[in-house]
Amino acid sequence: MQLTRRHMAGALAALPLAPLLGGCGTREDDALTIWAMGNEAASLPALLGGIAWPADAPPIAVQPLPWTAAHEKLLTGFAGGSLPSVGQVGNSWIAELAAIGALAPVPAYARRLLHDQFGAVVDTNRIAGKTWGVPWYVDTRLQFYRKDLFARAGYDGPPPDWAGWKAALHKVKEQAGDGNYALLYPLNEYEQLTTLALSAGARMLHDEGGRGAFSEPEFKAALAFYKSLFDEGLAPRVSMAQISNVWTEFGRGYFSLFLSGPWTIGDLKRRLAPALQDDWGTAVNPGPDGIGSAAPGGSSLVVFADGAHDKAAWDLVARLTASVAQLALHEATVDLPARRSVWTAAGLMRDPAVAPFRVQLERATALPKVPEWERIVTEMQIVAERMVRGQFSVDEAAREIDARADRLLEKRRWMLEKGRAL
């Protein structure tokens, strides 16, 4: 055959199709694939080098996912039947993945992995009497505050009870000068309000997660307290988009207190001016009368249902959550270890910025475990923002959140009726 220009052009045009042919070959089913996200994925290859993986076990393949796309990837992976054997899953996604049957429960022989853990974190992973993941690292949100600005107002730190806490914030605000505030509660974030609600003992959903419980007195108390912080001028009515840089504004004293997680410790150490390094600290959340609560966060390692290599997968989870590997993970990523004994081994209790996280994690409360939860809190915050901006009273807002939650939970109620919901 004579090779003409047309043939060449045709061959060139078909080049992009070449990878498709690769898809026709045999798939590599003998490897044990693990999906992980962000920093954890980046440090996994080094971690795997240290776990003494047996030579006769299937080789491990790490596939990193970006955090922003991980949730969708997990669901589309389930829909397409292409989930790996093991995966890192945000604790708040476990309810959803368990409800659709994507996860395998922790088998009896691996149940020892759940000892030496924080109760609230394990509770987050326990649905319908089974545990669906082994906590890998943990986090939660508590207060970051400016020690110097609280000292100027006459306080060592934020007091633990709501009344005292608010009085202290008023003093801080008086000292802060014009245009500055005492605290930052961005109106587009729901974590602040859920933390207050958990501290007040609100359950937020009832009837097995079939209906909203936002009109119950505990949640209303939290909602009213939240509203008063803005009405009394302690917090600016802004969303996160209007704060160009949290650390800079914190350093400038635009606000003296905000809510965030352990990742902020590293950020503050890196980004705050050296002169301010001794002037910030962390403190546990306040509650109506004494130390409050928080929602446990972090990631767990899960084994996906009907994946290959069940035994090897749980073996890998066991090795990755063992104390030595936990310590290595903490050193590589600064993630807080899920095992409580590792906290002592890593000397974390000696770090005054980290120690309050331990106290808070011991006093954490699991959020409602229904797949619709994230959408419900998103709606809750939309209503709360409107309330703060004066569109609703506290009672009206509570009723509106309940109405929206009930609408979102309609399918779940139908599932519960049919006995199909987890």
Place this chain on the structure above:
Amino acid sequence: MSAQRRTSEGASAVGRAGEVRAGWAMASPALAAILLFFALPAVASLFLSFTDFDIYALADLGNLRFVGLANYERLIQNPLFWKAMTNTLLFVAVGTPLIVALSLFAAMLVNSRWLKWRPVWRVALFAPYVTTLVATAVVWRYLLHTRYGLLNYLLSFFGVPPIDWLGSPTASLPAILLFVGWKTFGYNMIIFLAALQTVPRELDEAARIDGAGWLTRLRHVTLPAIAPTMLLVSVLTVAGMFQLFAEPYVMTQGGPAQSTVTILYFMYEEGFKWWNLGSGAAVAFLLFLCILAVTLVQLRITKRSGAI
């Protein structure tokens, strides 16, 4: 003789039938592809929009319920849907004239006879269209940066205070429009360029001899000659603007304060973030109706003016 004619007539009838068969045979692969990959999914998604397909149904199809028009009813009550609709209409209303004008201007520029190195300019102006969207979005995020951005730097010469392009609810939409315009005008420019080269030079010269200025020649010679192309480009741009998704997804993720949530972005969130595929399909169907309506109106207008 007559028998002969009859046979020849018969033969031609058979030939016509054969031609028809051959025509169908040749068109059938394309028709089958359209049926399989376009018509069938379209009907399926219309059907999907009458169900409450969600993650429960994903786990077990037995959890699927037929809900009639409830998805549409809920959409109409959803303020975010209307916000997305308004944003999209803004993009269409402001973006279409902007992009059409920009690409026509660029096409006339690279078509002009006094320009040297014309092929180089053509490639340079066409390059944004063929560059990867995510890579260009990263560069544009730098250009639009509040403190280090080139755009704010240039504006500072005119005494304009720094604008938080991607962080302020009022500036984000123009910022995305700038990016979209820069990214897409190259394709339209090529179409316009092809049309401009068919405009008879004699007409232009005759008008010039008659004393017509640049603007008059543009209005009375060039634009009438390229009117059909103008229609094609504006239909394509309107359709493209209605389907704006990747740009806000990469640049702002719909924010700040949902000011860049387009209808397609809303559909994506509904379908793949919250996994309400039934409701997402309803949005898709409404979007389809919108684009169809706008295109029909445009066709009607141009038919009346005799461009086609």
